[in-house]
Amino acid sequence: MDEVDGVHDLGGMQDFGPVLVERSEPVFHASWEARVFGIGGIVTLQGLANTNKVRHAIERMDPSHYLGSPYFEHCLTAFATLLAEQGVLTREELEARAGVPFPLSRPSQAPPWPRAAAGDGHSRFAVGDRVRVSGAHPRGHTRCPRYVRGKQGIVDRCDGAFTLPDADVHGDDPPVEPTYAVRFDAAELWGEEAESGATVSVDLWESYLEPA
Amino acid sequence: MVEDGHHHPAPPSPVEARAAALEALLTEKGLVSPEFIDAIVSAYANDIGPMNGARVVARAWVDGEYRDRLLGDGTAAIAELGFGGPEGEHIVVVENTADVHNVIVCTLCSCYPWPVLGLPPNWYKSPPYRSRMVREPRKVLSEMGLELPESVSIRVWDSSAEVRYLVLPGRPHGTDGMIEEDLAKLVTRDAMIGVARP
Numbered sequence A: 001m002d003e004v005d006g007v008h009d010l011g012g013m014q015d016f017g018p019v020l021v022e023r024s025e026p027v028f029h030a031s032w033e034a035r036v037f038g039i040g041g042i043v044t045l046q047g048l049a050n051t052n053k054v055r056h057a058i059e060r061m062d063p064s065h066y067l068g069s070p071y072f073e074h075c076l077t078a079f080a081t082l083l084a085e086q087g088v089l090t091r092e093e094l095e096a097r098a099g100v101p102f103p104l105s106r107p108s109q110a111p112p113w114p115r116a117a118a119g120d121g122h123s124r125f126a127v128g129d130r131v132r133v134s135g136a137h138p139r140g141h142t143r144c145p146r147y148v149r150g151k152q153g154i155v156d157r158c159d160g161a162f163t164l165p166d167a168d169v170h171g172d173d174p175p176v177e178p179t180y181a182v183r184f185d186a187a188e189l190w191g192e193e194a195e196s197g198a199t200v201s202v203d204l205w206e207s208y209l210e211p212a
Numbered sequence B: 001m002v003e004d005g006h007h008h009p010a011p012p013s014p015v016e017a018r019a020a021a022l023e024a025l026l027t028e029k030g031l032v033s034p035e036f037i038d039a040i041v042s043a044y045a046n047d048i049g050p051m052n053g054a055r056v057v058a059r060a061w062v063d064g065e066y067r068d069r070l071l072g073d074g075t076a077a078i079a080e081l082g083f084g085g086p087e088g089e090h091i092v093v094v095e096n097t098a099d100v101h102n103v104i105v106c107t108l109c110s111c112y113p114w115p116v117l118g119l120p121p122n123w124y125k126s127p128p129y130r131s132r133m134v135r136e137p138r139k140v141l142s143e144m145g146l147e148l149p150e151s152v153s154i155r156v157w158d159s160s161a162e163v164r165y166l167v168l169p170g171r172p173h174g175t176d177g178m179i180e181e182d183l184a185k186l187v188t189r190d191a192m193i194g195v196a197r198p
Helices: A031-045 A051-058 A061-067 A071-085 A091-098 A165-170 A184-195 B015-027 B034-047 B049-064 B065-073 B074-080 B127-132 B137-143 B180-184 B187-193
Strands: A130-133 A152-163 A178-186 A198-205 A209-211 B091-093 B100-105 B153-158 B163-169
Touching: A031 A051, A031 A071, A031 B015, A031 B034, A051 A071, A061 B034, A071 A091, A071 B015, A091 A165, A091 A178, A130 A178, A130 B187, A152 A165, A152 B100, A165 A184, A178 A184, A184 B015, A209 B065, A209 B091, B015 B049, B049 B065, B049 B163, B065 B091, B074 B091, B091 B137, B127 B187, B163 B187, B180 B187
Parallel strands: A198 B153, B091 B163, B100 B153
Antiparallel strands: A130 A152, A130 A209, A152 A178, A178 A198
């Protein structure tokens, strides 16, 4: 199994049980969580990681490790993976120092960008337009959640143009594309089981969308 | 456990050992300094948290022109109070009304408006919240203690791109005489995520 339609893409999945709220929760539950958070800030500032690449590295974790570990362990695994892949350190060095196994994320299975032609940077859609989300299930990193693929919605807000995450992770010269808040009726997403009187707005890059 | 009168610190857990190993190696290679990590940690442990968002909400409750600016350009209006930074470059504020309730989620990871809310709680990052809030929001809100009448529609915002959302809750009844500073104490983190009301 690789990162295609990964375990991180949780929207709409069933049977995870109740939301467990911890009263008076601290910002960090242990010192190691705080240290990992700080390391993340520094390696990002030094250009050894960016948000998209960290997310992708988390998405490449073994699914059982992902679901069985807390957020800051995801970050720790992702930072170590990205640093090992760039040759800054090795897994052997990490394990020798830690004295315990240091599981890293799996290598990316995605083909290099481009997978498809990018737009010209001008917004194709306006507020009120009906759009359909692409039904594609791309191999590799994307910010198009599985639960909206192939679904129809209305453009609610036009946001700025931002680097396409799919291309940022898998290519050398990622395009900048407009993004949109697209509103979906709950019934479009969940059919007869949908709650009444609910909508879900999802923020999507332009190449995830087509006119409906 | 101390049985012989001497203190034996517990051995580090595997994840503690891994985190310490990564920091030690990066420090030796000159890539990170413990003091810089301390500074980042201190900022998010002490200075950047929901008390910032509470000030924004309280200002919007007492100042109609500020409220309008906040709903028009959240990032700029929040910057007026001195807040901004990572994960707060593009903030959209969504307002609860008598008929509409807003709630925020990130189904793909854990996107969250750091400058106004700080770092997210564990439940926000957990699979139950991320999987269920887009599918059965009314049920999840009810389980979390927020019962909404059927007449109130729910808008869920999945922050899947660059925008980070902040909910502007309705001002509680019976607070007409209160000053801004006291109003801010009524504004909770959960109300600004949308899983509670102040």
